[in-house]
Amino acid sequence: MLTISQALVALIVFLLVMQFLNLQQARKHLPPGPVPLPLVGNLLQLKFQFHRDLLMKLAKTHGDIFTLWFGRTPIIILNGFHAVKDGLTTHPEDVSGRLLSPFFKTMAQGKGKPLDPSFYLFHSISNVICAVVFGYRFPSEDENFHKLLKATENIFRFGGSLGYSLYEFFPWIMDHLPGPHKKAFSSYEVLNCFAREEIRKHLERGTPDEPEDFIDFYLAEIEKAKDGTKSAYDEDNLAHSVIDLFLGGSETTSTTLHWGLLYMVAYPDIQEKVQQELDAVLGSSQLICYEDRRKVSYTNAVIHEIQRFSNIISVGMPRICVRNTELLGFPLSKGTIVLPNIASSLYDPEQWKSPRQFNPGHFLDKDGNFVSQEAFLPFSAGHRVCLGEHLARTELFIFFSNLLRAFTLRLAEGVKQVNIEPVFTSTLQPHPYRVCAIPR
Known part of the structure; x- marks a missing residue:
């Protein structure tokens, strides 16, 4: 028979595997991005911080619109001038929601x-x-x-x-x-x-x-x-x-x-x-x-x-989709967080001679x-x-x-x-x- 500790470990492993599978299923409906892990998503890869250069590096692999996961929450990253501009202005009303951060909500x-x-x-x-x-x-x-x-x-x-x-x-x-x-x-x-x-x-x-x-x-x-x-x-x-x-x-x-x-x-x-x-x-x-x-x-x-x-x-301020919309060819549902990487526009080598x-x-x-x-x-x-x-x-x-x-x-x-x-x-x-x- 399994001991209580063994049963607890087995339960945790089962829950982690299930969350991993659920994340993989959810990824199919969103822009591409690095594989998220259970509980932490991509936070370990990001070292728990947003860094403009790391986001630009990820864009070279995954494209100018890609998804990062903060735990179970997906965040859509817009990188480069065209992605940032088109993402924020093609359907501006759709992505005009303001994200209230937990820290500032508490303040x-x-x-x-x-x-x-x-x-x-x-x-x-x-x-x-x-x-x-x-x-x-x-x-x-x-x-x-x-x-x-x-x-x-x-x-x-x-x-x-x-x-x-x-x-x-x-x-x-x-x-x-x-x-x-x-x-x-x-x-x-x-x-x-x-x-x-x-x-x-x-x-x-x-x-x-x-x-x-x-x-x-x-x-x-x-x-x-x-x-x-x-x-x-x-x-x-x-x-x-x-x-x-x-x-x-x-x-x-x-x-x-x-x-x-x-x-x-x-x-x-x-x-x-x-x-x-x-x-x-x-x-x-x-x-x-x-x-x-x-x-x-x-x-x-x-x-x-x-x-x-x-x-x-x-990195710019995050936005929230206030209704179902489409950004750069990807359908996004209401409540999805969109993060424009402003630095990628200001340093875009296609837009600036010496960025x-x-x-x-x-x-x-x-x-x-x-x-x-x-x-x-x-x-x-x-x-x-x-x-x-x-x-x-x-x-x-x-x-x-x-x-x-x-x-x-x-x-x-x-x-x-x-x-x-x-x-x-x-x-x-x-x-x-x-x-x-x-x-x-």
């Missing part, structure tokens, strides 16, 4: 001298979104601002870690274990408390006749919805929207500028050409506005190349005029394109142009070279560096 429920430019960039960029959302700016020494900065840093650093991946795949287990996810939840609560305090202050002073910021506009919509009709406008949604705007509107643009200054130090000849153009076209005293980008083709090309080459989002090199010429014609490129998709595409795209483009041009017109950026004394390989967090960050900003 939403409440659980001249060398200097490092990162703080100054974050402070300047975040104050733009603060003016839009809260109606005021933070002084650099403000204690609350430093708390928000630290909380934001903790959340984004956790987002690219192994701990984040484990939480996404096994939230029911991680909720009961200690680890860095607890610190990230605490950091989110810092942002949540601040957002709710700002909402309380706005409520106390009342909604002005002319709304002055995002919170005012939102509170006005809440007031309109009090007529008894069902509405999605409420204070909880407002708090979460404020946090989303602060995180998305601060970190991504400041990180892109952080990369931009690093590239100017790494490629001083490009920096010099930008400065020469700015001096010749805009002069030293003219106020720079967004429309000036049309006059300075090379500077505009450099900014676009900073976005392309740094590719701070790496793995920093080359502003990617956005210039033979006469030196700026030309846009279809494969330039740093803000994604389709119905879930980045909400803040226009604001981000405006900020990048105005901040970058003003900085390069006012300063020459050089390496700190004794430093011979810089590291332009990324650090993988929620966004791809440059390694910490120090730069000398010499007034011109």
Whole structure:
């Protein structure tokens, strides 16, 4: 007779074999991909993380639309410019669903001298979104601002870690274990408390006749919805929207500028050409506005190349099919997760002359005029394109142009070279560096 332990082992083996067979059956109806294992799917092959280059490598074997399995959940990967563009825009309504990650769902429920430019960039960029959302700016020494900065840093650093991946795949287990996810939840609560305090202050002073910021506009919509009709406008949604705007509107643009200054130090000849153009076209005293980008083709090309080459989002945000649809010839059922590999479009060798090199010429014609490129998709595409795209483009041009017109950026004394390989967090960050900003 079998012992209890032997029977238990036999049962586990039987269940694993059955799941393996079920996975093989399910694979027949989806795009091709590497063979998934029971329980973990393809997570071992991915080392429990998404990496843009690994996805591009898998595409060489399985094609530009392929399937990866996270446990028993299939995720459809779109790779290369044509797959990403067609997959997100051919039937944009069908793949417009937003995937709510277990981690962020839990957070939403409440659980001249060398200097490092990162703080100054974050402070300047975040104050733009603060003016839009809260109606005021933070002084650099403000204690609350430093708390928000630290909380934001903790959340984004956790987002690219192994701990984040484990939480996404096994939230029911991680909720009961200690680890860095607890610190990230605490950091989110810092942002949540601040957002709710700002909402309380706005409520106390009342909604002005002319709304002055995002919170005012939102509170006005809440007031309109009090007529008894069902509405999605409420204070909880407002708090979460404020946090989303602060995180998305601060970190991504400041990180892109952080990369931009690093590239100017790494490629001083490009920096010099930008400065020469700015001096010749805009002069030293003219106020720079967004429309000036049309006059300075090379500077505009450099900014676009900073976005392309740094590719701070790496793999794009996942989408969910909201109805049965067809992508690139493959039928997909409602609820299927689609993941566009944005990096594969920005580095697609069929679309870019030298995809793995920093080359502003990617956005210039033979006469030196700026030309846009279809494969330039740093803000994604389709119905879930980045909400803040226009604001981000405006900020990048105005901040970058003003900085390069006012300063020459050089390496700190004794430093011979810089590291332009990324650090993988929620966004791809440059390694910490120090730069000398010499007034011109």
